[in-house]
Amino acid sequence: MDIREYLKQKRLQIDAALEKALPPETEYPASLYKAMRYSVFAGGKRLRPILATAAYEALGGKDDTIIPYACALEMIHTYSLIHDDLPAMDDDDYRRGKPTSHRVFGEALAILAGDALLTEAFGLMTRQEVVDGLDGKIVVRVINEVSRAAGVQGMLGGQVVDVESEGEEVDFTTLQWIHLHKTGALIIASVRMGGWLGGAGEKEMTALTTYGEGIGLAFQITDDVLDVEGDKEDLGKKVGVDQERGKATYPAFIGLEQSKAKARELIGEGLKALEIFDPKADPLRGIARFILERRS
Amino acid sequence: MDIREYLKQKRLQIDAALEKALPPETEYPASLYKAMRYSVFAGGKRLRPILATAAYEALGGKDDTIIPYACALEMIHTYSLIHDDLPAMDDDDYRRGKPTSHRVFGEALAILAGDALLTEAFGLMTRQEVVDGLDGKIVVRVINEVSRAAGVQGMLGGQVVDVESEGEEVDFTTLQWIHLHKTGALIIASVRMGGWLGGAGEKEMTALTTYGEGIGLAFQITDDVLDVEGDKEDLGKKVGVDQERGKATYPAFIGLEQSKAKARELIGEGLKALEIFDPKADPLRGIARFILERRS
Numbered sequence: 001m002d003i004r005e006y007l008k009q010k011r012l013q014i015d016a017a018l019e020k021a022l023p024p025e026t027e028y029p030a031s032l033y034k035a036m037r038y039s040v041f042a043g044g045k046r047l048r049p050i051l052a053t054a055a056y057e058a059l060g061g062k063d064d065t066i067i068p069y070a071c072a073l074e075m076i077h078t079y080s081l082i083h084d085d086l087p088a089m090d091d092d093d094y095r096r097g098k099p100t101s102h103r104v105f106g107e108a109l110a111i112l113a114g115d116a117l118l119t120e121a122f123g124l125m126t127r128q129e130v131v132d133g134l135d136g137k138i139v140v141r142v143i144n145e146v147s148r149a150a151g152v153q154g155m156l157g158g159q160v161v162d163v164e165s166e167g168e169e170v171d172f173t174t175l176q177w178i179h180l181h182k183t184g185a186l187i188i189a190s191v192r193m194g195g196w197l198g199g200a201g202e203k204e205m206t207a208l209t210t211y212g213e214g215i216g217l218a219f220q221i222t223d224d225v226l227d228v229e230g231d232k233e234d235l236g237k238k239v240g241v242d243q244e245r246g247k248a249t250y251p252a253f254i255g256l257e258q259s260k261a262k263a264r265e266l267i268g269e270g271l272k273a274l275e276i277f278d279p280k281a282d283p284l285r286g287i288a289r290f291i292l293e294r295r296s
Numbered sequence: 297m298d299i300r301e302y303l304k305q306k307r308l309q310i311d312a313a314l315e316k317a318l319p320p321e322t323e324y325p326a327s328l329y330k331a332m333r334y335s336v337f338a339g340g341k342r343l344r345p346i347l348a349t350a351a352y353e354a355l356g357g358k359d360d361t362i363i364p365y366a367c368a369l370e371m372i373h374t375y376s377l378i379h380d381d382l383p384a385m386d387d388d389d390y391r392r393g394k395p396t397s398h399r400v401f402g403e404a405l406a407i408l409a410g411d412a413l414l415t416e417a418f419g420l421m422t423r424q425e426v427v428d429g430l431d432g433k434i435v436v437r438v439i440n441e442v443s444r445a446a447g448v449q450g451m452l453g454g455q456v457v458d459v460e461s462e463g464e465e466v467d468f469t470t471l472q473w474i475h476l477h478k479t480g481a482l483i484i485a486s487v488r489m490g491g492w493l494g495g496a497g498e499k500e501m502t503a504l505t506t507y508g509e510g511i512g513l514a515f516q517i518t519d520d521v522l523d524v525e526g527d528k529e530d531l532g533k534k535v536g537v538d539q540e541r542g543k544a545t546y547p548a549f550i551g552l553e554q555s556k557a558k559a560r561e562l563i564g565e566g567l568k569a570l571e572i573f574d575p576k577a578d579p580l581r582g583i584a585r586f587i588l589e590r591r592s
Contacts (some may be wrong), residue, residue, distance in 0.1 A: 027453050032448055032456045083411060088403035107384035108459050111407065112452055115379060118411065119447040126440035136432020143439060144422035151415040152328055153317060160328040163404050212443060250373055 003286030007050060014049045015041070017067045018074060019023065020170050021124055035105045035113035037122075043096045046071040047219070048190040051287065055194025058274075058281035066197050068130045069142060072121035073190050076150050079117035080159070080186075082110055089163055116268075118150070129149055134197075142196050149189030158182025170248035176178030178248075179220040188212035191284075207273045215288050221263040222291060224249035228256060231295065267292050303346060305488045310345045311337070313363045314370060317420055331409035332416075335374050339392045343515070344369040344486040347583065351490025352502055354570075354577035362493050364426045365438060368417035369486050372446050375413035376455070376482075378406055385459055390534075411487030414446070430493075438492050445485030454478025466544035474544075477514040483515065484508035487580075503569045510566030511584050514559040518587060520545040521555055527591065563588050 017042055049070030056066040085092040085100040087107065092100050102110035115127045122143065124130065131139050148154055158181030165174065191212035195205050227242045228251050242249045250259040270288045274281050314336055321329045333519050345366030352362040381388040381396040383403065388396050398406035411447030420426065444450055461470065487508035489518065491501050523538045524547050538545045546555040566584045570577050 029453055029456045029460070031460065036448075055508075071482065083407060088407060109456065111379060111382065112456055112459070115414065116448050116452045118414060119443055119452060122439060123443035123447050126436045126443065128440070131433075131436050136434075136436050137427075138432075139436050140422045140427050140432050144420060144424070147415055147419035147422065151419050152412050153334075156412045156415060157325055157328065160325045160405065160408055163408070164325070164327065208585065249458060
């Protein structure tokens, strides 16, 4: 299979679904809807929704059941980026080559647009037409999975430690803790979401979790690596930012080559965990390999 | 029944449940848990959780099923206060006589503590031990109710218009729109939550909604009134703030006496809607009357 083509097709499908799921800019108060849409459609890779979809397909899922849930993941991911970029946090002016939300809409609306994307993600996952025909208990499971991953023992905990570590000496254990929580947790939850909705058994769930852990950390390591040797044009952002800020990264601790080797090893572990699945898991396999090769 | 005693007992029960529901301050990262707890235990009246509980009881509910859901309402209410107080929004230094979150923990942690309370509210409502024995479809309904009330067509929409109206000329229609969305929506959802979990039929749900609409707006009007003629000591905050800021209020539009008359009328409508219920709805009736008499 051509993973680049697969990723593109899925991205378009997710984009179309997000377009429908988000309130139109014409509704009142329009500024809020504009701010929400601005960040959601700022050129994301849709990695988390695509992972959820690919995991669902690996279990034989063929219909669009997963799509609104996949969109909810992207809304939560986007909210986290908007808040991370705020002056009180990373104080970033640009993301993916575009001015950040608070630069365009002001701080108040950026905070509220983030809050809104988080809240509406849960609204979307429980909409009447979305849950219709689904087992309520499974929906509840999925929501719990997502809220735990986005919460204090997941993404938010990671963000707190990351913010508090800025300008501090951070040891390697703390760096790994930040990665696992800030980025890893939601990626793992994305894969597991596909598992829950696809009717995975315990064995499949364990395999999907191992896969999610492996690619989640590998994704973050390649992010660190790209900040060192990536191309500004490909990335749509400045490189060398981590070092400039004295931010702890994998290359800073174990060097560039060792970091790449670690990413390869993690991807290998992820692929190994997928051995229990048939070719329907090929998209998951392709995504794992793609993470190693990505340039942006 | 002695409504003051009822409110006190319920407040203690909710406080104890919140104490158990929130992660202990000793966990990592402790600063986040401290910030979450600081605002949750800053002396709230627990109006929303108590309304949910009283509605549940009005339908004959006797067990503690409602309690975690009631706590989730308070967590969402608290998150909204933390974010409202931020320098980019109302820029408040004090709330209920205590320094606001960002004054104590800094802006970054205040934003994240708010995010965390919102996220963990959904985590709490879907926890294994909380949903055990409940109908999944009802849990999904409750989550949808709460996320819509807290979302863009509820509290967040109201907050956006409120923020954008500061320093602007606001007409009476807009003021009512802000009240209905910013405060009303979550109060209505609190009452309806008790309805869903208590197994309300269509007729009861309509009555509870009318009751919620009436007391929600009455609550906001009495808030405006107290800002004019309330006592600083009772309220734990400065009075006359709305006028100082040129904020649109009910008294500013229709005068103090007319505002009080409107609040009485709304409470009357709320009480009338409750006529289909037996004495088990007395706490709901008592709360409605209490809103008219409150001094803080």
